[in-house]
Amino acid sequence: MRTVAVLPVLSLMPLALIAAAPLSAPGGAESMLPMLPLLGIHFWSSRRPEMMPALFVFGLGLLFDLVTDGPVGYWAMLNLIAGSMGGLSARLREAAMGPAARVVLFSATVVVITIIAWLIASLYMLAPQPLLPMLWGALFAFICYLPMRVMLGQIDIIVSGRPQERSGSA
Amino acid sequence: MKLAKDDYARRKRREPRGPARHGRGFAIVVLMVAATALLVLSRVDHAIIRGARMQVSDTFAPVLELVAQPVAYVRQLRSQLQSYSDLLHELERMKQENQQLRQWQWRAEQLEGEIGAYRSLLSAVGDKGFRFVTARVVSESRGPFSRTILATGGSADGIRNGFAVVDSEGLVGRVIDTGQSSARILLVTDVNSRIPVMVGRAGAHAILKGRNGGLPFLDYIKDGAAIAPGDAVLTSGEDGVLPKGLRIGVMATAGEGAEVRPASRLDALDFVSIIFYEGPSLDLVGDSRKESRSQVAERRVAGAKSGERE
Numbered sequence: 001m002r003t004v005a006v007l008p009v010l011s012l013m014p015l016a017l018i019a020a021a022p023l024s025a026p027g028g029a030e031s032m033l034p035m036l037p038l039l040g041i042h043f044w045s046s047r048r049p050e051m052m053p054a055l056f057v058f059g060l061g062l063l064f065d066l067v068t069d070g071p072v073g074y075w076a077m078l079n080l081i082a083g084s085m086g087g088l089s090a091r092l093r094e095a096a097m098g099p100a101a102r103v104v105l106f107s108a109t110v111v112v113i114t115i116i117a118w119l120i121a122s123l124y125m126l127a128p129q130p131l132l133p134m135l136w137g138a139l140f141a142f143i144c145y146l147p148m149r150v151m152l153g154q155i156d157i158i159v160s161g162r163p164q165e166r167s168g169s170a
Numbered sequence: 171m172k173l174a175k176d177d178y179a180r181r182k183r184r185e186p187r188g189p190a191r192h193g194r195g196f197a198i199v200v201l202m203v204a205a206t207a208l209l210v211l212s213r214v215d216h217a218i219i220r221g222a223r224m225q226v227s228d229t230f231a232p233v234l235e236l237v238a239q240p241v242a243y244v245r246q247l248r249s250q251l252q253s254y255s256d257l258l259h260e261l262e263r264m265k266q267e268n269q270q271l272r273q274w275q276w277r278a279e280q281l282e283g284e285i286g287a288y289r290s291l292l293s294a295v296g297d298k299g300f301r302f303v304t305a306r307v308v309s310e311s312r313g314p315f316s317r318t319i320l321a322t323g324g325s326a327d328g329i330r331n332g333f334a335v336v337d338s339e340g341l342v343g344r345v346i347d348t349g350q351s352s353a354r355i356l357l358v359t360d361v362n363s364r365i366p367v368m369v370g371r372a373g374a375h376a377i378l379k380g381r382n383g384g385l386p387f388l389d390y391i392k393d394g395a396a397i398a399p400g401d402a403v404l405t406s407g408e409d410g411v412l413p414k415g416l417r418i419g420v421m422a423t424a425g426e427g428a429e430v431r432p433a434s435r436l437d438a439l440d441f442v443s444i445i446f447y448e449g450p451s452l453d454l455v456g457d458s459r460k461e462s463r464s465q466v467a468e469r470r471v472a473g474a475k476s477g478e479r480e
Contacts, residue, residue, distance in 0.1 A: 066226040073208030
């Protein structure tokens, strides 16, 4: 196994640390930062699924839940959903579907995660939870999509050891 | 021809095929079932989950502390820039505040003298000063589930569950879980937070409840209690856990569901002080990693019964 193969996993560590850091978020926007590792998982699962094992995705979510005092299994579950949606994106790439299809799938991923996150939160608390913070999180994910893709795309070039494919530009 | 080309491209990218892909899919399903099971265990607050939380927090606290340092630096820099931007306005405000404080100082000195005289007449015992440790906030929980922070300093520093946590402005919350080198603090805004308080000059008694989002509010207020916006809210110490007279904040609204604005900026905490106050009910708080509150209560009842028999 090449050393660069661990880069996708390593690239998620700083994102998870930033998400757990005591950064002051504006009111109602506390669901935004945990979206960062989620975006990374989606990216790597669509680009290098073999370098983003499901067990790691699960473990990272579990660790985040334990450190941030959230319900254990919450972010583990959402991470797994992001990973499997990323896997779908990888299949679209194989099926030579265009970047537009993958952008639509990414949007669907964010919507699905937001709905499932709200459902789990409401079931866990046995009461409907405010949707607004989660919508902030979804908006944050859309805004961060492009910068994250550019940043992680650079790491992907190192991993692949070749210039970035034009077909993988979305 | 097209299939062969695709297969070549896939091999080149080293993507999983056939059985490997099915294996990944199977693993995801199994792990999702595991995540659901963990969520259920977490909901019932299973001892395994509680133990794991503090062990993981203890392990990762030093790493999170490293991340928290630049965050605190950036926050300080931002507040400095803000204060520079309206320095003139701030100067004017401080002049006025200084004027008012001089009057209060004079009044306080007068009252101090009076209280001293009454104390000597009554032979009253003076208040003890509290010992405390200052800890850095290394992580905070966000989202709909809880409002807690993780701070450095744990049982090795003498910190126990139930200890009050303050910053320079007022009460922040109380310790709910202690590891060897880290402590989990429940903020006053958390939905599980219940603090007996007294409000205003009349000292109207009530319970301060958190609700995760927004400001905490007062419950169990006595009918006809004189409460107005701007009234100070202090701990009453009736729970036997928190010391009496700690400042929490001021009333933001009055009437039904009266809201309290905490004096501390709970979303921007860098350092907090943990007060070593061992109130009469502190033992009931217990160590959540080892035994639940009901177990502690049962233990105490059993102890009392055996004492009666003796």
